[in-house]
Amino acid sequence: MEDIQVGALKERLEKGDDFLFLDVREEWEYEEDNLGAKNIPLGTLPEVLDTLEAYKEKEIIIHCRSGARSGNAKQYLLSQGFTQVRNVLGGILAYRAL
Template sequence: MDSAPAPSPSLSPAALHRLVQEGRAPRLLDVRTPGEFRTAHIPGSYNVPLDTLREHRGELLAHLDEDVVLVCRSGARAAQAEKALADAGLPNLRVLEGGIVAWETVGAPVNRGPERWDMERQVRLVAGSIVLATGLVGVFVPGTHLIGTAIGAGLTYAAVSNSCMMGVLLSKLPYNRGPRPDIRKVIAELRSTQ
């Protein structure tokens, strides 16, 4: 009987904070959108959005050692990034437990920029608005409520599969994209700190 590979160990925010304070910080790759990264990120982290990481994982692999911690808002995108890098051959990756939310909760330092809504909040706004609008319109136009039902089914699938198509689509909006990190610059920075 085949068993699924064991997930990489996660790292608690307190343990990561201790490593940073001791000067033994691992490489921190933040896989959120550039907009989310600009709002708040762990000092010393590199922004490599999930889609960029997937696209350039081979190039990144040559500049990453085995001490890499992946960061996102809550851990879901970081887990996807972990799978992509592990599939490319980088072992011993870790995911920051609870993401940047947990990091801030323990009082660890963050670099702050202009406030933006995180992806999860944007998904809730769009999904809730569609369900509300189709529910109201459904009073006058029979069958419209089925759109809200489809959104509910999509959200259920997103929870079960730990993926979110609406989040992927929203991440493409200019509000979330901002200037895309230049992968050559990220690689140069990674190389200079090896």
């Protein structure tokens, strides 16, 4: 599934579209600034994978600070059988620059 640009993400958030929104930054980063996504730090993703099982066939949009960690999270989820995973290109930095 294609990654998503920050402008498209903003529109989807404003419309209230149905997707799982994940932030894979560390908790302290999330506390400083967040977009309202569910915070699961990248390093803990394998430990909580079973809690995401219900989203295996649903759209998941992942972001981090710049797009690198969320890109890794996307690849990991795809390798675990998740089918509709998208990375936010440019991360929260690009989003805040809108």
